[in-house]
Amino acid sequence: xxxxxxxxxxxxxxxxxxxxxxxxxxxxxxxxxxxxxxxxxxxxxxxxxxxxxxxxxxxxxxxxxxxxxxxxxxxxxxxxxxxxxxxxxxxxxxxxxxxxxxxxxxxxxxxxxxxxxxxxxxxxxxxxxxxxxxxxxxxxxxx
Numbered sequence: 001x002x003x004x005x006x007x008x009x010x011x012x013x014x015x016x017x018x019x020x021x022x023x024x025x026x027x028x029x030x031x032x033x034x035x036x037x038x039x040x041x042x043x044x045x046x047x048x049x050x051x052x053x054x055x056x057x058x059x060x061x062x063x064x065x066x067x068x069x070x071x072x073x074x075x076x077x078x079x080x081x082x083x084x085x086x087x088x089x090x091x092x093x094x095x096x097x098x099x100x101x102x103x104x105x106x107x108x109x110x111x112x113x114x115x116x117x118x119x120x121x122x123x124x125x126x127x128x129x130x131x132x133x134x135x136x137x138x139x140x141x142x143x
Contacts, residue, residue, distance in 0.1 A: 034098035034119065035134065041087050042114045042136035045071075045095070045103075048083030049112050050138075055079045059107045064094040067105050097134070113137040 048071055053059050056077045060070030068089060073080030087095045094102035097116035104123075106113040117123050118132035125131060 037098045038116050038134050039136060041098075042103075042116075042134075044083040044086055045114055046112050046136060046138045048081040049105075051083075052079055052081050059112070064102045064105065065092060068093050068095050111137060111139050 049059060052071060056079055060067045060075060062070075066075070068084060069075050070077065070079070071081040071084040084095065088098075088100075090096055090100075090102070092102075097103055097118075099117070099119055099121050101117040101121045104115040106115070114136045116134040118134050120132055124133050126133065
């Protein structure tokens, strides 16, 4: 009887530890899922920006709202890029990161950089040790 009770208590203890561990693992993965979503969205946007450039000869210009409008075919060049439809857009017409912060876009002559403020929703200098801003970039072949 004593052995059965010890075994039962041991199983309850192991099960409890397992459940707590799984709960901790699940909650710690949540930010990783959003980071993965940012990476997927940014890759899709970079592809869309490359397509826009191929069709129009240049990247869209302006702030996030103007870039979003251009990619949705509402700009002067009327080029519709479907990649942007997968991204969250706020009421102002800005493309958002998974945490609800508008993305920043930077263009070089042959490069695109997309920046997210990250989980803390604050723009930070990358030199700060606790900075969590996210970046995706891609060079574009000259044609």
